[in-house]
Amino acid sequence: xxxxxxxxxxxxxxxxxxxxxxxxxxxxxxxxxxxxxxxxxxxxxxxxxxxxxxxxxxxxxxxxxxxxxxxxxxxxxxxxxxxxxxxxxxxxxxxxxxxxxxxxxxxxxxxxxxxxxxxxxxxxxxxxxxxxxxxxxxxxxxxxxxxxxxxxxxxxxxxxxxxxxxxxxxxxxxxxxxxxxxxxxxxxxxxxxxxxxxxxxxxxxxxxxxxxxxxxxxxxxxxxxxxxxxxxxxxxxxxxxxxxxxxxxxxxxxxxxxxxxxxxxxxxxxxxxxxxxxxxxxxxxxxxxxxxxxxxxxxxxxxxxxxxxxx
Numbered sequence: 001x002x003x004x005x006x007x008x009x010x011x012x013x014x015x016x017x018x019x020x021x022x023x024x025x026x027x028x029x030x031x032x033x034x035x036x037x038x039x040x041x042x043x044x045x046x047x048x049x050x051x052x053x054x055x056x057x058x059x060x061x062x063x064x065x066x067x068x069x070x071x072x073x074x075x076x077x078x079x080x081x082x083x084x085x086x087x088x089x090x091x092x093x094x095x096x097x098x099x100x101x102x103x104x105x106x107x108x109x110x111x112x113x114x115x116x117x118x119x120x121x122x123x124x125x126x127x128x129x130x131x132x133x134x135x136x137x138x139x140x141x142x143x144x145x146x147x148x149x150x151x152x153x154x155x156x157x158x159x160x161x162x163x164x165x166x167x168x169x170x171x172x173x174x175x176x177x178x179x180x181x182x183x184x185x186x187x188x189x190x191x192x193x194x195x196x197x198x199x200x201x202x203x204x205x206x207x208x209x210x211x212x213x214x215x216x217x218x219x220x221x222x223x224x225x226x227x228x229x230x231x232x233x234x235x236x237x238x239x240x241x242x243x244x245x246x247x248x249x250x251x252x253x254x255x256x257x258x259x260x261x262x263x264x265x266x267x268x269x270x271x272x273x274x275x276x277x278x279x280x281x282x283x284x285x286x287x288x289x290x291x292x293x294x295x296x297x298x299x300x301x302x303x304x305x306x307x308x309x310x311x
Contacts, residue, residue, distance in 0.1 A: 001023060001024065001025050001298075001301070003050070003051055003052050003083075004023075004025065004051070004052050004054070004297075004301050005028045005046075005048060005051045005052070005053045005054070006019065006020055006023070006025065006027060006028055006053075006054045006055075006056060006297070007027070007028040007030045007044070007053065007054070007055050007056070007073065007077075008027065008028075008030070008055070008056045008057060009032045009055070009056075009057045009066060009069035009070060009073060010032055010065075010066070010069060011057050011058050011059070011060055011066040011069070011273075012056070012057075012058050012060070012090070012270070012271070012272065012273050014270070014273065015056065015058075015090065015270050015271070015273075015288075015289075015290055015293075016056040018270075018288060018290030018294075019056060019290045019293050019294040019297065020294075021290075022290055022291050022294035022295070023294050023297065023298060028044070028046060028048075028053075029044070029045040029046050030042065030043065030044045030045065030073070031043045031045065032069055032073065040065075040068055040069055040072050042069070042072050042073050042076050043076075044076060044077070044080060048077055048080050048081070048082045049080065049081040049082070050081065050082075050083045051082050051083055052082075052083055052084050052086075052301055053077050053082045053083075053084065053085050053086070054086045054088050054125075054297055055070060055073050055074060055077070055085065055086070055087055055088060056088040056090075056293075057069060057070040057073070057087070057088070057089060058089060058090045058091035058271055058272055059089060059091060059092060059093035059094075059112075060091050060093070060247075060249065060271075060272040060273070061249065061251060061272075061275075063093040063094070066093075067093060067112065067115070070087060070089070070116070070119075071115055071116070071119040072119075074087060074116075074119040074120040074121055075119050075120055077120065078119070078120030084122045084123070085120050085121050085122050085123075086121065086122065086123040086124070086125055086297075086300065087116050087121040087123070087124050087125070088125045088126075088293065088297070089116075089124060089125070089126045090126065090127045090247075090271035090272070090289065090293065091127070091219075091247045091249075091271045091272050092109075092112070092126050092129055092130075092134065093112065094108040094109050094111070094112050095109050095129055095130035095131065095134055096109075096130050096131075097109055098110075098130070098131045098133060098134055098137075109131075109134050109137060110137045113134070113137035113138050114137075116138075117138060117139060117140055121140060122140055122141075123140055123141045123142070123143065123300070124138055124140060124141070124142045124143070125142075125143045125145070125293070125296060125297070125300070126142065126143070126144060126145065127144075127145045127146070127147060127246065127271055127289065127292075127293070128145070128146060128147050128218045128219075128246040128247065128271075129144060129218075130218055130219065132144070143296060143300065143306050145289075145292060145293065145296055145306075145309070145310075146310055147246040147269050147271075147287075147289055147292070148178065148179065148182075148310070149292065149309070149310065150269060150287050150288070150289055150292060151179075151216070151244045151246075151267065151269075151287065152179070152182055152183070154244065154267055154285070154287055155179075155183060155214060155244065156183070159212055159214065159242070160212065161184075161185075162210075162211050162212060162239075163183060163185040163186070163211060163212050163213075163214060164180075164185060164186040164187065164188050164206070164207070164208050164211045164212070164213050164214070164238075165179045165180040165183065165185055165186070165187055165188070165214055165216060166187075166188045166189070166190065166206075166208070166213050166214065166215045166216070166229065166233065167187075167188070167189045167190065167215075167216065167217075168190050168192065168215050168217050168225050168226065168229045169190060169191075169192045169225070170189065170191065170192070172216065172217055172218070173189055175216055175217075175218070176189070176216050179214075179216050186206065186207065186208075186211065187206060188204060188205065188206030188207070188208050188213070188233075189204075189205040189206060190202050190203070190204055190205070190229050190232065191203040191204075191205060192225065202228055202229065202232050203232075204232055204233070204236050208233050208236050208237060208238040209236065209237035209238070210237060210238075210239055211238060211239060212238070212239055212240050212241075212242065213233045213238040213239075213240070213241045213242070214241075214242045214243065214244060215229055215230070215233075215241065215242070215243040215244070216243075216244050216245070217243070217244075217245045217246075218245070218246050218247060219245060219246065219247035219248075219249050220243075220245045220247070220248055220249060220250060220254065220258075220266070220268070221249045221250075221251055221254065222251060222252050222253065222254050222257060223250070223253075223254040223255075223257035223258045223261070224257055226243050226245075226257075226258065226261060226263060226266070227257050227258070227260070227261035227262075227263070229241075230243075230261050230262040230263045231261070231262055233262075234262050240264050241262055241263055241264060242263065242264055242265045242266070242267070243263055243265070243266045243267070244266075244267045244268075245266065245267070245268050246268070246269050246271060247268070247269070247271050247272050248268035248269075248271075248272050248274055248278065248284075249272060250272075250274065250275055250277075250278045254278065255275070255277040255278045255281060256277075258278070258281060258283060258284070259281055259283070263283060264283065265283055265284075265285055266281075266283050266284050266285070267284075267285040267286075267287055268284060268285070268286060268287070269286070269287050269288070269289045270286055270287070270288050270289060270290070271289060274286065292309070295309060296309065
């Protein structure tokens with residue numbers, strides 16, 4: 001681990017500390033604060049000249065604050081002559097705005113990619129992007145990790161063989177199919193119809209009668225999709241309904257939606273720290289992706305294969 005340094009902003013310091021613990025190195029000394037007018041102040045209190053530097057910073061709520069912290073930290077490292085800068089962004093904000101869905105709307109995911117590159121990143125390390133094509137928005141190497149190994153271990157340890165994996169919408173079918181294949185289980189799909197941003201109807205494709213249904217998705221935002229999906233699955237005879245989601249965005253009234261839903265458990269990863277309300281919910285289980293991210297950082301630093309993590 002010679003010449004490797006890891007720093008973090010204020011988005012998810014516990015995750016950065018776990019990654020450093022896995023790698024057996026100390027977390028770098030950096031102060032990320034605010035000036036009196038609210039502008040972001042960054043100071044690195046150790047030498048980074050010629051170092052291979054990783055900045056761990058998910059762009060979670062408040063996304064704009066944490067994104068600006070990441071950009072300013074990378075700019076400071078570039079000006080301090082770091083040899084290479086890798087932006088470790090476990091949760092990539094604005095990922096849902098990846099194409100024009102109407103006239104005169106932005107492609108914000110591309111804008112964020114431009115900002116990260118311009119700020120000085122030589123590489124991006126991220127996890128479970130909302131859409132895979134975001135990798136193509138970058139002109140630098142992108143290592144796209146998947147939380148699937150961690151989630152699959154959790155499912156194998158806590159559930160029996162009488163399972164059915166459920167995709168909560170058409171866009172998640174590929175992910176659900178991959179889980180079902182690894183677990184040798186059934187597959188079901190929920191056909192979700194929206195008007196604007198409001199879910200108007202859901203229909204189930206597949207058989208869940210008498211089985212434990214596990215919904216898999218990349219993120220939970222307001223929790224309304226999971227709550228409605230759990231209701232339709234129970235109505236079609238599922239024995240119980242659980243969910244496994246990578247990013248616990250948990251905005252607005254998500255905690256109350258999950259609490260009042262028919263979900264028995266919701267497993268999330270620590271790419272994003274849980275807000276105080278969600279952290280108290282007994283339904284929620286937190287799985288750590290720190291070893292996975294730490295191993296990816298070790299392999300990138302030593303120029304080993306990262307893709308072999310998912311074989």
